[in-house]
Amino acid sequence: MKYIAYFLFSIVSAAANSDEVSSELFSLINARLSYMEDVAIYKSKRHRPVEDLERERITVDNSKRSAKRNELNPAYIEAFFKAQIDVAKAIRFRSRADMLTHPSSKFPRDLITDVRPCLIHLGDQITDKMRAYLDVHGSFESASFEEFNTAINVQYVTASDKQLLFRSLRKVKSLQREGE
Numbered sequence: 001m002k003y004i005a006y007f008l009f010s011i012v013s014a015a016a017n018s019d020e021v022s023s024e025l026f027s028l029i030n031a032r033l034s035y036m037e038d039v040a041i042y043k044s045k046r047h048r049p050v051e052d053l054e055r056e057r058i059t060v061d062n063s064k065r066s067a068k069r070n071e072l073n074p075a076y077i078e079a080f081f082k083a084q085i086d087v088a089k090a091i092r093f094r095s096r097a098d099m100l101t102h103p104s105s106k107f108p109r110d111l112i113t114d115v116r117p118c119l120i121h122l123g124d125q126i127t128d129k130m131r132a133y134l135d136v137h138g139s140f141e142s143a144s145f146e147e148f149n150t151a152i153n154v155q156y157v158t159a160s161d162k163q164l165l166f167r168s169l170r171k172v173k174s175l176q177r178e179g180e
C-alpha cells in the first residue's frame, strides 16, 4: 500500500513539475518581450533606429553558446532567437507608430546598462529552461499552444507573432535527438 501511494505521489509530482517547467519557460519568453516597450521609448527619444544588426549578432552568438552548453541543436536555437528578435522589432515598430500621436511620458530603463544585460541573462535562462523542458518531455511536440497563447500577454504582440514563436519553439531539439 505504502509503495502504491509513493508511486502515485511520484507520478503526480512529476506532472506538477513538468507543468511548472512550461509555465516558467513561457513566462521567461514573455519577460524578454516585456522589455521592448522600454527599448522603444529609449530609442525613440534618442532618434535611434529600431534595428541594430551588430547587437543582433551578439545576441544570436550568445544563444548558440548557450545551446552548446545545454546540448541543444544550435541551428534551431538560432532560429528561435531570430524569431524573438523579429517579434521584438515588430513590437517596437508598432509602439513607435503609436508614440507619434501619443508620446510616452514614461522614463525608460537604460538600454546599455540595464536592458541589454538583462536580455542576455534572460536568453541564457530561456535556453536553460528549454533544456529542463526537454529533460522532462523529450520534445516540444506536445507543448500546448493554448498555454503559450495565454502566457504571452505583452502589448503589441499579435496572434501571428505568437504562432511564429511557437512554431520555432516546437522545432528545438536536443543534440542527441538530431538523427531522429
Ligand SMILES: O=C(O)C(=O)C[C@]1(C(=O)O)C=C[C@@H](O)C=C1
Residues within 6 Å of the ligand: 039, 050, 051, 052, 053, 055, 056, 059, 084, 085, 088, 089, 116, 119
Ligand atoms: O539591443 C537592442 O538594441 C535591441 O533593440 C534589442 C534586440 C533584441 O531583441 O535582442 C532587438 C532588435 C535589435 O535589432 C537588436 C536587438
